[in-house]
Amino acid sequence: MINPGRLDRGYEKYAAEYEEKALSVLRSGWYVLGREVEAFENEFASFVGRRYCAGVANGLDALYLAFRALGIGKGDEVIVQANTYIASVMGITMNQATPVFVEPDEYFGIDPEKIEKAITDRTKAVLAVHLYGLACDMEKINAVCKKHGLKLVEDCAQSHGARFDGKMTGSFSDIGCFSFYPSKNLGCFGDGGAVVTDSEEYLQKIKMLRNYGSAKRYYNEEVGVNSRLDELQAGLLRVKLTHxxxxxxxxxxxxxxxxxxxxxxxxxxxxxxxxxxxxxxxxxxxxxxxxxxxxxxxxxxxxxxxxxxxxxxxxxxxxxxxxxxxxxxxxxxxxxxxxxxxxxxxxxxxxxxxxxxxxxxxx
Ligand SMILES: Cc1ncc(COP(=O)(O)O)c(C=O)c1O
CATH class of the missing domain: 3.90.1150.10 (Aspartate Aminotransferase, domain 1)
Known part of the structure; x- marks a missing residue:
């Protein structure tokens, strides 16, 4: 049987490197938010071409935290393509915001021509999903967002390494959101995710929210979540990113x-x-x-x-x-x-x- 998404062979190719890294993390005595996560965040930000990256627990949390950091909530509308994976939409609705669906173009990306018609006075943002590994038309989407003062978020869960006009997906928006679910092109060996941004404000907000709303240990500014990338996944992602x-x-x-x-x-x-x-x-x-x-x-x-x-x-x-x-x-x-x-x-x-x-x- 040819299994549509088998993962074992991808592992085997670099098994020695993964195993060496896994052992070194296991022996380090430090397992959540540590040196591997920090190193991965720096390496991944530079791979995407952004200033900052924050590791989170999965791609859904990346989207949820991105919209939350942008201050999008009840009564706000976010325009998103109707053919996306449901997690894109959940990232919006977990913030009590309303998804406004528009049709995709022939490449399965959000159709920029349809965005403008869907804008109301409640519209706060557009979510562009680079579905299947192909970028949306970022030139036109950016132009619409600029014209109407809308925030732009990219769902890059399926587009690690995909570029538009030479620029990496994840680098066009206020915040780019990634999943490292095992089947993704840059998949880890469990759940993982990340946001990338050039804004220090969004970065700090998401880092605070991912850790119970705490920037300083045991002092909580907001009701946050537990959404952290662990050291083992970050270490293994560092290995995979080089390949x-x-x-x-x-x-x-x-x-x-x-x-x-x-x-x-x-x-x-x-x-x-x-x-x-x-x-x-x-x-x-x-x-x-x-x-x-x-x-x-x-x-x-x-x-x-x-x-x-x-x-x-x-x-x-x-x-x-x-x-x-x-x-x-x-x-x-x-x-x-x-x-x-x-x-x-x-x-x-x-x-x-x-x-x-x-x-x-x-x-
Ligand atoms: C387009 C898209 N967005 C978001 C997600 C959510 O990622 P995760 O499974 O890591 O929560 C996925 C993957 O499952 C996805 O394909």
């Missing part, structure tokens, strides 16, 4: 083989936005007979995943927003048609060829 460009290159080679090899007319292949490199967190095809294709591939021993079968506005969790089917037809069609093909570090040429041949033989 991220080559890990992304490996994914790019697999994607190129798919793009060149898959020629079944029933399949729509992903396209790459101008001025962007794609980091292929997911290789997402579209097909109107998606469910049959998925079943056929499964029978042939090829696992695939749907990212995502139900858009957030149709989830039970967000029934209170009062949205219904057909409110966002572009996003809803994507949910019905998208399919993520296997793509992972350590995927062999034979496995790639099997996927290509099997898809081309489907009628």
């Amino acid at each position: 991220l460009e080559e890990l992304n290159k490996e994914r790019d080679d697999i994607a190129k083989a798919y793009l060149e090899g898959i020629d079944n007319p029933l399949i729509i292949l992903p396209r790459i936005r101008e001025k962007c490199n794609h980091t292929w967190h997911q290789f997402v095809i579209r097909c109107t007979g998606r469910d049959e294709l998925m079943e056929y591939l499964k029978e042939k021993g090829i696992g695939t995943i749907i990212h995502y079968p139900v858009p957030p506005h149709l989830q039970k969790a967000y029934a209170y927003l009062g949205k219904k089917k057909s409110d966002f037809p572009i996003s809803e069609a994507m949910s019905d048609e998208v399919l993520s093909l296997p793509i992972y570090n350590g995927m062999t040429k034979d496995e790639v060829k099997t996927v290509i041949d099997t898809i081309n033989n489907w009628q």
Whole structure:
């Protein structure tokens, strides 16, 4: 069975380095918010091209804390694309703010043309999600935000190393939010996340909030949360970060083989936005007979995943927003048609060829 997102081979490639780092952290006697976290924060900020980074417990917390640091709460609206993963939306609603959905463009990113029409006097921010490893159109999005005085947050959970016009995703906004969930391009070995920013004020606020609202030990300024990156994950992320460009290159080679090899007319292949490199967190095809294709591939021993079968506005969790089917037809069609093909570090040429041949033989 070709498992769509296997992680063991990615680990094996650098196993000796990971194991050496893990042992050194275990033997250090210091396990939460220490030297490894600080070093990772510095290295990751410089990788993204920002002044500051703060490690947090996961990508959802990164989003939640970002909006909280920006002072966005009850009565405020945040514009976000309707085809995103639900965590993007939860980062907004955990602050009691209201998500205002707009449709994506053909590259699965928020459509800048639609943002302006969704702005009201309650709009405070835009959340751009660089879905599947491809940047949104940051030039146009930045222009709209500037024109209307809106804050901009980037959800970079799927875009480690993805650039727009030569600049790293996470460096365009007030705050960039990352997840290091194991399956991400820069994934750790448990949960992890980070925010990046150029603002010292936001940095200090998030560092305070992630630690029970405490900047000085046992003195609490606000009701915060416990959302800290641990030393083991930070140490392992430091190792992986040194290999991220080559890990992304490996994914790019697999994607190129798919793009060149898959020629079944029933399949729509992903396209790459101008001025962007794609980091292929997911290789997402579209097909109107998606469910049959998925079943056929499964029978042939090829696992695939749907990212995502139900858009957030149709989830039970967000029934209170009062949205219904057909409110966002572009996003809803994507949910019905998208399919993520296997793509992972350590995927062999034979496995790639099997996927290509099997898809081309489907009628
Ligand atoms: C687009 C997006 N945003 C946010 C998240 C949340 O990250 P985490 O799982 O680390 O909370 C994820 C990943 O799961 C994601 O894909």
